[in-house]
Amino acid sequence: MSVNVKKMRKVEFAELIEFVAVAEYRSFTQAAAQLGIPTTTLSRAIRVVEDRLGLRLINRTTRHVAPTPAGERLLVRLRPVMEELKSALEELNEYRDRPVGYLRLAMATAASHVVGPVLARFVTHYPDIKIEISVDDGHADIVSSRFDAGIKLGGHVADNMVAVRVSADIRRIVVGAPIYFAQHSPPLTPEGLSEHNCIRLRTSFGQIDPWQFVRGDEEFSVPVDGTIILSDVELALRTALSGGGLLYLPESCTKAAIEAGTLQGVLQAWMPRPSDGFVLYYPSRRQNPAALRCLADFLRENLRRERLDIVPPPEPRLLCA
Secondary structure, three states: OOOOHHHHOOOOHHHHHHHHHHHHHOOHHHHHHHHOOOHHHHHHHHHHHHHHHOOOOEEEOOOOEEEOHHHHHHHHHHHHHHHHHHHHHHHHHHHOOOOOEEEEEEEOHHHHHHHHHHHHHHHHHOOOEEEEEEEOOOOOOOOOOOOOEEEEEHHHOOOOEEEEEOOOOEOEEEEEOHHHHOOOOOOOOHHHHHHOOEEEEEOOOOOEOOEEEEEOOEEEEEOOOOOOEEOOHHHHHHHHHOOOOEEEEEHHHHHHHHHHOOOEEEOHHHOOOOEOOEEEEEEOOOOOOHHHHHHHHHHHHHHHHHHOOOOOOOOOOOOOO
8 A cells, every 4th residue: 555645744743752652552541641641632643643644553442552563663663763852852951950851660669668758859859850650569671661760679670771779778577566466476586487477478470578587697588377478568568557467578668667656576686687779770771861860869869878877889970960
């Protein structure tokens, strides 16, 4: 089928941006939210582009949205153009007094407990930077999901990512609610956990998180059992708060509840040495936006104050543009 060149010339650049958003998100709803326009408006815009080109670019069903072969080919050609445009606009930040930008972040639940409290200060300091955060323990692919960066524990970052340490080391802790300890004596040793109902967490890889402790210089795992296995940290916390059992989590997740007296820590002397802290990571091939550099600097400056007794290893500093 031949393409009407006269009609093709009428295709606006903004319409191509809309097409790329739909083709990459494979969702009119998500693409419309990202572009800040109604879904119906976006759907009509794509149909207008298809009419002008005389080609179907997007296949639509009630459950599935995906580019056609023609749409996929157009998407491949437009991606580098869009990246170059984004890069050109990003360079203009060097001429601003304050950086401007929109950041999409994927964040592990445990990281949200650490980062959340400082976000209010960040947006106050940088009012022209908007942040969208998706809390996900499924280790989302930030490239295919169109995230600018992610935040999770440093030991779980792929080799093809640039990782910037933003927090001090993380200490784990066993906690339970006062209502639980009113009916069960706190364990005095890790082996004593066999007498308790332990809320276990299953990782996105299908494994049960081990409960690790230390005796002298030796670190060891203790098999625990219980009536509840969960894959969601927030649900696990709510279950522990209601007296459902003991829970083994990063201290950052339980800090607020411990300070409020709604959770109590046990086996403190048996806890292992702190592990790697959280990192902000992003693809090595992607330009580092000024807004992202500012966020990295801000998190490093604020989160590392939480544990002054731990001195993280030195690393190169990222400066805000």
